[in-house]
Amino acid sequence: MRLWHIVRSRCRTLFFRGGRESDLREEWQFHVETERERLEAAGMHPDTARQQALKMLGSVEQLKEECRDARGTAVVDGLVRDVRFACRSFRRAPLAAATIVATVALGLGLVTVVFTILNAYVFRVDAVRSPEELFAVERQGSGSSEIAPGFAREQYDALVRDTNVFSETFATTSDVTVWIDGLRRQGRLVTGNFFRVLGASAARGRTLMPSDEDQGGLPAIVLSYRSWAQYFASDPGVLDRPVLLNGAQFHVVGIMPEDFRGLEPMIAPDFWAPLSRLNEFRRSDLQPAPPADLHIVGRLKRDVSTAQAVAQLRAWDLQQPAVRSSARTAPSLVLEPKPGTIPFSAETMLAFIPLFFAFGLILLIGCANVANLLLARAVARQREIGIRLAIGASRRRIVGQLLTENFLLALVSAVLAFAISRLVLATIVHVMTTTFPSDIGNLRLAVPPADWRVALFLLIGAVVSTMMFALAPALQATRLDLVRAIRGEVVRNGRPGRARDLLVVAQVTGSVLLLICAGIFLRSSWVASTVDPGIRTSGIVSVKVLNERSRGAMLDVLTREPSVADLVASWPGQFGGLGALPAFAQGPNGNVAVSYQFASPDYLSVFGIDLVRGRGFRQTERSVNDAVAIVSEKTARQIWPGVDPLGQVLRIEPDVDGLSAVEGGRNINTSNNPLLVSRSVVVVGIARDIAGIRIGGMRIGDVGVYLPISVEVPTAVLTMSVHGEAERVRHVIADRLAAIDPNAGEVSTLQTLARAEVYLLGVPFWLTLALGTLALLLTLSGLFSVVSYLVEQRTREIGVRIALGATGRNVVALLLSQSARPVGIGVLAGVTLTSALAAALLATPAAETIGSTVRLFDPIAYAGSLLCIVTACAGATLIPASRAARIKPVTALRQD
């Protein structure tokens, strides 16, 4: 009841202010009248009585104000007045307001970019029904790095039949690569109930249904919104015409809505297709088809706990016959929540902290600049603030008013920051998707949508940045010697020299950090581009045969093509003809782990790999059954230390279990593959050791044992040395092959692959360079304004110095030495911080991969960045300093 009265009273106060005030006026009138009547009745003269009554109660305006205070609406009133006042002061100084808005918006926008990505990965829930009920059945991987093996179709059927912990269950494959209309796409094969279990419906057309699993008729696929928009230009007509998928006709039956990702953490695959059509998605040469690696996801029944479910599933698993040929002991089953996001763990945060840090630095530096600007403005506003303090405004009130003023600016910045973040994200995605070499792979990128979390983040960002840039200047501005401030004198202790120096230190530190990072990435990519892989990378084109039925025709075309010099084959050759598989070689000292590759006779000469001793494969040695081998120098030393390897017999035992650790190895058919049988061979030649092409810690092309193969062998990759420019020949060859079969093969150049590492290092380089440049520019403008301001404040003093005989050079030296201190401290702090971070990075488990690609302690990167910063800072100081040196003593002294 009391609550009701309070709410009613407060609502009236807030929303019917006018009514409340007129009530009070009427009440006041009534009171005065009654009092006057009483006094008159007591015998007072009417005029005196009225005066007396008025005196007793006071003016109506005063009463209103006091009642407002009593009701506690002063806060609201004050706020409204602050906002009005702020708007007026923006009109007075629009340039300062615009500078603040732009600077904060830039910083906030960049941080929002990172948050939008984090949000998309971690917080954004997939558009599926009750994702918290979904669990994936997984085998506990024995090692953390090892990918847990999946299930076979029979196991999935058995699980659905024999267990009853899930109300519904579906299975999907991992990403499957196919060629749709001749372009590489990745999708997932799913059981027909996939969309029903997830409770998702199509944006256009229909989703897949269990009936789509039946064989017969044109197979159906469903496109994700992103692939429909990116690859089909949002053409609704795609639903009406069949598309060519791996050369076979498929029917696009539906397009999913934009926010449906099919439980993928960030970006939906290109398409979904029925699992029963698996064989049409795989290369026809792999017969019999290997068992599919399936992921099983189920919707847990409401009355079943995860512990109960795991217990039942484990019991079921023990009764299963070992379907897999793998001799590994099957790890026990676990249930993993499948909310369609990356679990929010310390690991995820660890990945995002550096990004937040790098982008947040810009915001910090920007805020420091704005704080600097406000400190300078505070001096200009000393008189105004002094007068307001003197006529009775409380310090709290003025600080509150200054904060309101800046918070309003920060809010405008937040709106602008949103636009900036969208623009930056769109630019990044556009640049990445258009420059990413298509023969390396399919880059799945889309601008993550913004939602209410991003809006909330921006709001919080606005509050936090207001605190960062406005609180200290506001406190400083209200700490005044009132009498002198009103007289318009600049109060000395109101000039916050130390605060400004600290800001410059922070800015320089941030710039140093970012620019050294940029320098490190630049140096690393430069080093990567100059490392000699030891093999020829230019003028090499390779063709992956996708439709083995066309291999003969393709070979005809390629051998007749005039731009092709030599045609060789290799297996595996997933990296533009290069590649290797793990094996054990039995030598006199037991098993040695080696890498091996099948290569046709001229393979080594095409790649420019010299033979050190012995001979290469003869033109007659082109069958996988020819028992000859060429061994690299290093491998020869490992197997036969101190013995002449030529003529030795070697037994090669393919490491089938180790295949999954090799890139692309999981797609290799392991059962009855003639290329994976053990064999004994005689060493006929020794090949020179090569460094190989480095990509993210891998070394491609570094092969220990070469075995013979012919170009006709199915799955062998065809590689050619060509006349003329490789990229041009690639197009020529692709056109020739498309004439035979549009999905017959994938043509790529080795050059792109060789440049991949440079490209991959280029991404962080451009990112840190852009951030570092921004940071430096902000720092320079900050430093410039500090020194300019200092010169202006000290015009008189400098004039006196010059009058007393100081030369221009002395004045410049004086000002330089003053800004040298904060810059010097900032540089030192930046270098220390960077090397500390580098050392910390090298202490993490990922150190080996990072250390081999990124030169964390490159002296040239450090020196170059520092030189750049120090020169720029000196420049920013010199311009106002030289202006100071030209001060005419007479003018300066006449100033006051």
Add this chain to the structure above:
Amino acid sequence: MSDQTDVLQGTLDLLIMKTIAIEAMHGWAIAQRIQQMSDELLRVQQGSLYPALHRLEHQGWIVAEWGTSESNRRARFYSLTKAGRKQLGVELSKWERLSSGVHLVLQRT
């Protein structure tokens, strides 16, 4: 008039609530009633009366209604809410404890 005392700071709320506990009253009458009941010993600063009324209303102890005064004019009548009545009891016992404490101290020293 000179022997009148201003109402002690903080007791005005208590006096107002006690006064309107019996019947609803308008502001002027409340001030008059307090003066009369204290045999003209206490004087309510009329300027602080209305802020106090607003404060009490804001806290939900009292409500105001428009009505007609004895002189047949429109006036705002204040009355206690149920919660206000309870609060009055709390305030009264608080006051009694305070005044008897002060009384004891003054007598014994």
